[in-house]
Amino acid sequence: MDFGSFLSxxxxxxxVITYRDIFQDKAMFEDRFGEEYRDLSAVIKLDPADLKQLNVKKGETVILKNSFGRVVVKAEESGYETPHRGFAYMPKSPWSNILVSDETGGTGVPKFKDISVTVTSAKGEKVTELMR
Structure with a gap:
């Protein structure tokens, strides 16, 4: 065994801040369980410095987890010029919904804009599949 095998x-x-995407919506209407919808929806957009800290390259999978769930999605660079370390963006989708609290504070509306998660590399894992 090498020393690196003991490091986490x-x-x-x-x-995580969720958002709507017109291209994702189009893909969902065409085939909710299709590859195009998954490729546009099962992603998290991170600051380049956060990707570097995680030692993850664009297109590799990451694990997102909190007390409400765990999901594997692909990581992408956000593309924003202004640094936003510690903030990430995900399209509203079944993948982001896994991480949303069921607590609504009496409003009946879940909090989609302020989801705290832990992100780590998921080298070798595939994107979480949807159940049909």
């Missing part, structure tokens, strides 16, 4: 993968805490 780096992990970071981020706040």
């Amino acid at each position: 993968a780096p992990e970071i805490q981020v706040k």
Whole structure:
């Protein structure tokens, strides 16, 4: 065994902000269980510095987890010029919904804009599959 096998993968805490995407919506209407919908929906967009800290490259999978769930999605660079370390973006989808609290504070509306998660590399794992 080498020394590296005893080290855990780096992990970071981020706040996830969900958003709507017109291309994702189009893909959902065409085939909710299709490859195009998954490729546009099962992603998290991170600051380049956060990707570097995680030692994850664009297109590799990451694990997102909190007390409400665990999901594997692909990591992408956000593309924003202004740094936003500690904040990430995900399309509203079944993958982001896994992480949403069931607590609504009496409003009946879940909190989609302030989801705290731990992110770590998921090298070798596939994106979480949807159940039909």
